[in-house]
Amino acid sequence: MTEMDREADLFYRQLPKVELHAHLNGSVSFETMEKLIARKPHLNIKHSMTAIRNGQHRTLDECFQVFKVIHQLVDSEEDILMVAKAVIQEFAADGVKYLELRSTPREETKTGLSKRRYIESAIEAIRQCKQEDVDIEVRFLVAIDRRNGPEVAMETVKLAEDFMLSSDGLIVGLDLSGDPTVGHGKDLLPALQRAKNCGLKLALHLSEIPSQKEESELLLDLPPDRIGHGTFLHPEVGGSDSLVDKVCKQNIPIELCLTSNVKGQTVPSYDKHHFQYWYERGHPCVLCTDDKGVFCTDLSQEYQLAASTFGLSQEAVWHLSQQAIQCSFAPEAVKQQLEQKWAELRPRVLN
Ligand SMILES: CNc1ncnc2c1ncn2[C@@H]1O[C@H](COP(=O)(O)O)[C@@H](O)[C@H]1O
Numbered sequence: 001m002t003e004m005d006r007e008a009d010l011f012y013r014q015l016p017k018v019e020l021h022a023h024l025n026g027s028v029s030f031e032t033m034e035k036l037i038a039r040k041p042h043l044n045i046k047h048s049m050t051a052i053r054n055g056q057h058r059t060l061d062e063c064f065q066v067f068k069v070i071h072q073l074v075d076s077e078e079d080i081l082m083v084a085k086a087v088i089q090e091f092a093a094d095g096v097k098y099l100e101l102r103s104t105p106r107e108e109t110k111t112g113l114s115k116r117r118y119i120e121s122a123i124e125a126i127r128q129c130k131q132e133d134v135d136i137e138v139r140f141l142v143a144i145d146r147r148n149g150p151e152v153a154m155e156t157v158k159l160a161e162d163f164m165l166s167s168d169g170l171i172v173g174l175d176l177s178g179d180p181t182v183g184h185g186k187d188l189l190p191a192l193q194r195a196k197n198c199g200l201k202l203a204l205h206l207s208e209i210p211s212q213k214e215e216s217e218l219l220l221d222l223p224p225d226r227i228g229h230g231t232f233l234h235p236e237v238g239g240s241d242s243l244v245d246k247v248c249k250q251n252i253p254i255e256l257c258l259t260s261n262v263k264g265q266t267v268p269s270y271d272k273h274h275f276q277y278w279y280e281r282g283h284p285c286v287l288c289t290d291d292k293g294v295f296c297t298d299l300s301q302e303y304q305l306a307a308s309t310f311g312l313s314q315e316a317v318w319h320l321s322q323q324a325i326q327c328s329f330a331p332e333a334v335k336q337q338l339e340q341k342w343a344e345l346r347p348r349v350l351n
Pocket residue numbers: 023024025026063067102103104105143145177178179180205208260264290291
């Protein structure tokens with residue numbers, strides 16, 4: 001590394017950042033994975049089965065196989081607590097000041113703990129980190145795995161509703177994720193509508209693959225509060241003007257995950273990433289990691305990649321990270337504290 005590289009690297013690490021799209025079990029670091037593997041030697045899992053290294057690519061379908069392996073390793077209260085604490089500490093160490101973590105409570109038969117306990121374990125991790133003065137604000141989104149269909153989705157929404165009232169504001173919304181080739185969003189509309197009506201914010205994976213136009217049209221009418229990926233919304237890649245119009249008119253921020261999309265092969269290369277399309281229109285874009293463990297990245301690296309690929313100045317990068325504050329589901333008071341933090345750090349970080 002040259003002196004200039006080192007300086008640039010330092011800038012991205014020191015840059016205060018907001019992470020809004022991080023799946024808990026996709027965010028497990030190499031070190032934590034080693035611990036999990038050692039705890040469960042009988043599973044015979046190798047680290048190469050849980051991460052996609054630099055230069056490697058997988059189909060999206062293969063990525064979902066990776067999650068199945070990780071889920072075998074993270075299946076007890078103890079595991080969830082350890083993994084969630086480690087992930088929060090790692091984001092904090094990377095300069096993330098506000099994190100929205102999302103995770104799917106799994107069926108009790110698969111984990112030995114109820115969905116309620118699953119969520120409680122994640123909340124406990126957030127509380128412990130707060131108590132230990134880890135320098136980061138954390139909120140939680142309960143995830144719906146679209147593969148499990150409408151009944152499970154409704155059950156998850158009801159659970160999230162209960163927690164919204166009892167978690168001291170730590171649960172702020174819902175995520176819709178899972179293998180986009182399975183199921184149809186229209187079946188999930190009643191659950192999502194109910195969530196919205198009771199004040200849960202919605203962050204939905206949308207048009208992550210082509211051929212989801214009809215579904216995206218329907219989901220955009222809810223409308224969601226944020227869009228995950230939105231890779232195939234615009235006409236140049238088979239989306240449509242109508243989809244773009246809906247996103248723009250309702251000013252719905254898009255969570256963009258460069259490395260995830262390139263390694264998962266829904267985007268052919270970094271320079272072809274749809275970040276450019278939306279950024280050039282001045283649309284609210286938020287850089288995110290998606291699954292920092294699986295895709296071997298961190299948020300500093302994602303900012304650096306976006307800057308070097310699309311020629312962003314440090315000033316533009318600063319603006320990008322600051323803009324993410326307003327796209328978060330944090331209450332106004334927390335947003336204000338974050339704005340203040342950015343203002344304080346600015347003279348120290350920007351030169
Ligand atoms: C790569 N693009 C993606 N597209 C859609 N869903 C994804 C995803 N990456 C992760 N997940 C969702 O997050 C789960 C793992 O974390 P949790 O067990 O919930 O913490 C995966 O099983 C999948 O449902």
